[in-house]
Amino acid sequence: MVYKTVVILKLIMLVNEIDRVLGKPYYQTNSCLIYQLDCLDAMIKIPDNLINLTVTSPPYNIGKNYEKNLPIDEYLSWCNMWLSEIYRITLSTGAFWLNLGYLSIPDRAKAIPIPYLIWDKIPFYLIQEIVWNYGAGVAGKKFFSPRNEKFLWYVKNPDKYTFNLDEVRDPNVKYPHQKKNGKLKVNPKGKNPTDVWQFPKVTSGKNRAAKERTPHPAQFPIAVISRIIQACSNPNEIVFDPFLGSGTTAVVALSLKRQFIGFEIRADYCEIAANRIENLLTEKQVDAEQLSLF
Numbered sequence: 001m002v003y004k005t006v007v008i009l010k011l012i013m014l015v016n017e018i019d020r021v022l023g024k025p026y027y028q029t030n031s032c033l034i035y036q037l038d039c040l041d042a043m044i045k046i047p048d049n050l051i052n053l054t055v056t057s058p059p060y061n062i063g064k065n066y067e068k069n070l071p072i073d074e075y076l077s078w079c080n081m082w083l084s085e086i087y088r089i090t091l092s093t094g095a096f097w098l099n100l101g102y103l104s105i106p107d108r109a110k111a112i113p114i115p116y117l118i119w120d121k122i123p124f125y126l127i128q129e130i131v132w133n134y135g136a137g138v139a140g141k142k143f144f145s146p147r148n149e150k151f152l153w154y155v156k157n158p159d160k161y162t163f164n165l166d167e168v169r170d171p172n173v174k175y176p177h178q179k180k181n182g183k184l185k186v187n188p189k190g191k192n193p194t195d196v197w198q199f200p201k202v203t204s205g206k207n208r209a210a211k212e213r214t215p216h217p218a219q220f221p222i223a224v225i226s227r228i229i230q231a232c233s234n235p236n237e238i239v240f241d242p243f244l245g246s247g248t249t250a251v252v253a254l255s256l257k258r259q260f261i262g263f264e265i266r267a268d269y270c271e272i273a274a275n276r277i278e279n280l281l282t283e284k285q286v287d288a289e290q291l292s293l294f
């Protein structure tokens with residue numbers, strides 16, 4: 001109990017410090033802070049050892065409307081800068097989940113998975129790569145249609161990190177009653193979901209748009225982020241997304257009773273994120289039941 005109080009007091013002090021160095025947030029609730037800022041400029045000002053779990057997807061340097069197209073070397077050096085900052089602000093027991101797709105390198109590669117270019121430049125310890133297989137996407141003409149992206153799961157300390165497998169077991173078991181020596185072979189809570197995850201992308205289009213769809217062109221599916229946050233953090237811990245976009249990480253973190261900090265450079269996306277959080281709070285009243293840190 002005393003330990004818990006000390007931890008909470010320490011968190012409150014750190015969060016007050018963030019408030020002091022970053023100024024007025026774009027949007028704030030009792031358990032959520034969103035800033036319209038360049039994440040690198042913002043992270044540099046944040047104290048060390050604050051974040052339990054970062055879940056994010058950066059620009060892939062492929063010409064989307066929210067990114068600059070940089071020469072590959074410049075893109076990779078920029079990635080190194082923000083990746084080092086995420087490492088510095090993560091707690092010693094914390095984790096980092098990084099979603100990455102593909103990019104082209106002139107005269108070298110049509111579609112190289114970005115993890116091949118950076119996985120070992122990231123100061124964390126790599127637990128594993130998750131393949132996210134989604135059902136629909138662009139149709140390849142002179143190559144196979146891409147249907148996967150990766151999530152790299154990193155931790156700071158391979159001997160001490162959170163993995164709540166029971167929270168995310170897959171209940172879809174083929175032979176749930178199978179026994180060996182009189183004992184059930186399969187965990188009654190379900191099986192390990194493996195390192196290949198099948199979740200649809202957040203689809204757009206007149207008749208096929210997903211219910212959770214916003215105007216953001218690269219939205220995370222709620223189901224994917226729910227699995228990550230449940231498995232790799234605990235209630236009241238701080239979840240962080242430096243490239244917040246439409247706010248999916250925030251919405252999921254808050255609905256799972258975590259605290260949340262996010263940065264997004266564009267005001268229109270901050271607004272989408274803030275509206276999504278407001279809708280969640282109206283629906284579920286989650287904020288009132290949570291620890292008030294912010």
Ligand SMILES: C[S@@+](CC[C@H](N)C(=O)[O-])C[C@H]1O[C@@H](n2cnc3c(N)ncnc32)[C@H](O)[C@@H]1O
Pocket residue numbers: 037038039040056057058059066067216218219220221242243244245246247248249263264265266269
């Ligand atoms: C791949 S999208 C993230 C989408 C998000 N996962 C979601 O669920 O909506 C990347 C986001 O990073 C934002 N961004 C680009 N450069 C940034 C920077 N330097 N600092 C903060 N945000 C940035 C873009 O505006 C874009 O919304």
